[in-house]
Amino acid sequence: MIGAIASDSTSTKPSVYITSIATICAAIGIPLLIHLITKRKISRRLSLVTEAALKIAQGNTKHPIQVSGSDELGHIAGALEALKSTANELHRSNTELEKFAYAAAHDLRAPLRAIQDLVRWTIDDPDTVFSASSQRNLKMLLTRADRLSALLSNLLAYAQVGHDDDDITSIDISDLVDAAHDLLDPNGRFSVQFDGPVRTTTTYSTPLHQILLNALSNAIKHHDAETGRIAVSTSCADGRLTVTVSDDGPGIPLNHQDQAFDLFKTLRPRDQVEGSGLGLSIIQKYAAHYDGRVTLRSDPEVERGTHLTFDLLNSSLAQATAA
Structure with missing residues (x-):
């Protein structure tokens, strides 16, 4: 009897050990497995949220956010959906505003041109005699x-930014500078020198032309003398073309430089300057739209002049971006 009991006791020991080991493994393995599954699920959801945030940051508000739930990631996904809606509404409002500005400026040009012609015909009419004050008022x-006509032209140019053909072509910058100089300063009052060293580049043609045109126009219009010097220098590094337009004008005071790119901002009264206050705004909008940067350097208390620097993607980088 005693031997039988001892035999049974001995035979049950392996079973007890196996059960204990299985219980320990289950106690450790099940939570570990749950942890791994949960971690993988969270990692997947976090990856989806991160991808969606990056797409929205790049301007793609149509990218779906495939995450939901009542936890922190679900709340972040909800916030991103709200951000997408806000971004879409802002884009729609901006588009409508640009269309309105373009249409208004375009439609106002015809009646304004008629007014200009009528005033000119009246002034030039030999059969009409005006007093000195009347002649002065007509010329005013x-x-x-004419100033309103220039403003409308600049408004059209500002509204047109981003809607031009994104042609990427080989451009002779020196020829571009000469053509802009001939257009803006037909009497040759200003010396415009191209210093290089980069003369030929492959980049977006319209932005480069418009930025250079507005930079040179700004330097000429806001100069405080009848004559002056303007220099255009270029460089290429890290796949970017950098252009600096320097003048010997009065410069821009440091306390006004933060406002220099604001719409319709001029540092002198309208009666003293031809500009509409849109030149630098157009430059900044073109640079931003084409992944460029624009900076201003001027300190009239140290020396005269302003240095306007902008850059654009160059050559193969521009082609890859356009594609």
Whole structure:
């Protein structure tokens, strides 16, 4: 009897050990497995949220956010959905505003041109005799009409940024500078020198042309003398073309430089300057739209002049971006 009991006791020991080991393994393995599954699920959801955030940051508001739930990631996904809606509404409002500005500026040009012609015909009419004050008023009216015409042209240019053909071509910057100089300063009052060293580049043609045109125009219009010097220098590094337009004008005070790129901002009264206050705004908008940067350097208390520097993607990088 005793031997039988001892035999049974001995035979049950392996079973007890196996059960204990299985219990320990289950106690450790099941939570570990749950942890791994949960971690993988969270990692997947986090990856989806991160991808969606990056797409939205790049301007792709149509990218789906495939994450939901009542936890922190679910709340972040909800916030991103709200951000997408806000971004879409802002884009729609900006598009409508640009369309309105373009349409208004375009439609106003015809009646304004008629007013300019009528005033000119009246001034030039030999059969009409005006007093000195009337002649002065008519010329002032024509001046105001010409200024409004320039403003409408600049508004059209500002609204058109981003809607031009993104042609990437080989450009001779020196020729571009000469053509802009001939257009803006037909009497040759200003010396415009191209210093290089980069003369030929392959980049977006319209932005480069418009930025250079506005930079040179700004330097000429805001100069405080009848004559002056403007220098255009270029460089290429890290796949980017950098252009600096330097003048010997009065410069821009440091306390006004933060406002220099604001719409319709001029540092002198309208009666003293031809500009509409849109030149630098157009430059900044073009640079931003084409992944470029624009900076201003000027300190009239140290030396005269302003240095306007902008850059654009160059050559193969521009082609890859356009594609």
